[in-house]
Amino acid sequence: MALRRVTVFGGSGFIGRQIVQRLASQGVRVRVAVRDPIGAEFLKPLGDLGQIAPMKVNVMDEAAVARVVDGADGVVNLIGILYEKGRRTFQALHVDAAERIARLSAAAGVAHMVQISAIGADTNAAAKYARTKAEGEAAVRRHMPAASILRPSVVFGPHDDFFNLFGGMSRLLPVLPYYVKDGFRLVRDEQGRRAIDLGGSGGPRFQPVYVGDVADAAMTCLQTPAFQGQTFELGGPRAYTMREIMELVVEQTERSTHVVPVPFWVARVQASVLQVMPKPLITPDQVKLLETDNIVSGTLPGFEALGIEPTAAEAVLPTYMNRFRPHHRNVILRVPG
Template sequence: MLSASNVLRVQRIAISRGKRALHDLVTLPGRKPIVSSGTPGYSAVSGHVVTVFGCTGFLGRYLVSKLARMGTQVIVPYREEDEKRHLKPMGDLGQIVSMEWDVRNEEQIAECLRHSDIVYNLVGREYETKNFKYSDVHVSGAERIAKIAAQAGVPRLVHVSHLNASTSSTSHFYRTKAEGEERVRDAFPAATIVRPGQMYGCEDKFLNNMASWPIWWKLNHGETKIRPVHVMDVAQALTNLMTIPQFPGTISLPGPRTLTTEYLLDMVSSLTYTPPSSAPVLPKSLALALAKVAQAPWWPLISPDEVERRYIDDVDVPGDWEAVGVTPDEIENHAITYLRRYRSAENFVRPAVFPARSS
């Protein structure tokens, strides 16, 4: 007859066997096997320790939320104290670990990633400042993170770039993104380069800007082609990469369809029940001049490079969504969620009427 202690031991073994399966085991090069345990969800233990540089940005907050919801311990490097406060309740007690860092401080970077088995680099800038130029963040900063991750023996590095990254682009933003990819590959050959398209979501600078400042999106007569993608789809794709031991190469994550800015402006107008903007289409030279003047405030309204990007079509490349196990959703299925707040009280509950779809 089994003793009470043996009965409890058998019960624990049975429970553990019932909660674990082969897919719960991940073996990373040079590291011990990672075994997840516990019931699925917020209070589980995924076994992973992850560092997310750029966690306080638009995409970063959704990635941290998805990782923490799986029971992953997430290191969240921050520059300003108040920028990371909303990340703390995303994980269970002790699972969200905040650490101060600076992109130029190698010791701080090493301290942030030395315990991690996967590092995400989401750091980027939409405009330049006197302290940080595009090259400081997209090139030197990305290379520094990749180099230190390689020196620390981190098995996985996921570097987020942009769909339109190209060394021959007329946009300085896109050129530095492409140069940063090359530097990352040189420093960390097994890195995964992720190229998402223009992302939209609750705090985006895409749909919200179209609703607030449509004049800047009428540039190029609304003919610029964009492949918008939901930020939640990109965050889920990045989360799924965590379970893959190795995935070197480049992954493109464009939206499911190519749309013109004219169609998107019509969609925003139909959802907000505001008449289309009657402002004239600004010539490119005048728009660039106004953008230079807009650099005077501490928070620039628009940069000259953003104006340049309004004239660049998204590249026509196939998406690699199947490789990351995600099916991207159409923008029409989510836009009302983010644009309803721009309606007046009179039209707040009216149904939306979409314009005819563009190809």
């Protein structure tokens, strides 16, 4: 599918900037619909003069959304939040905004739309985040039946809020916790002796997916009519338990931080307190999310169907996690020559 003009909602974000860069490299004119167009001006050098246009758009404003999708060949919706604050609720942004974008895009004659959702999107999920992601998918499909929906697992890359968060914690704290449901229980070893199993199975599982691969998937869906109307689950080449994620962080940061199990009830207590922070480290709804594995189900197509080989976390993490290493381990010795 030949693209001339594409509107990207949330295009200044972690995934959005990658998609904007790819669109610009192919000569596409890009409208970047954001709350803060001044803060999104860093995107302009990714394209030619005037090719990338950050535009102030309130996605709750029908007229503003209609203006920014008018004349577009494609639309990408990346809008999503991990916690609610004031008017920025899951319902308003995951459902109502997605419905508005799809409805007005259809009315404007937009040929195709890519909706970025999340693995675990399910109207019956315990977490409100996952329920509203599924409701947003349904709202998009009502107005744009041919929309492509991408459900990535945890997305990682240089600007992520996942490995960077744990890397920062490793620099400040002596321990990195992982939450377990089946730990702290009495078991019997091979000789029949009683023992305490603290770590259980290692906590919830994740399948981290590289941000560049997600952007490539979005581009492929935008340009390939055969992928219209399909939903794809995007996971990296390996699934990790939460314990393995923390161990990977310790390995990459080269610190002596201890990885320790914590019961889920502790997570609930922490979330009840930390949810009042301006940017909460964890909320009760996120604890509910953690109680379900964040991995591909195997019932939907994924990267293989899109012709993309997913990138391993171990191949990318050294390029940005070294910032969390002790300073003396980053010293480069130069010999006068």
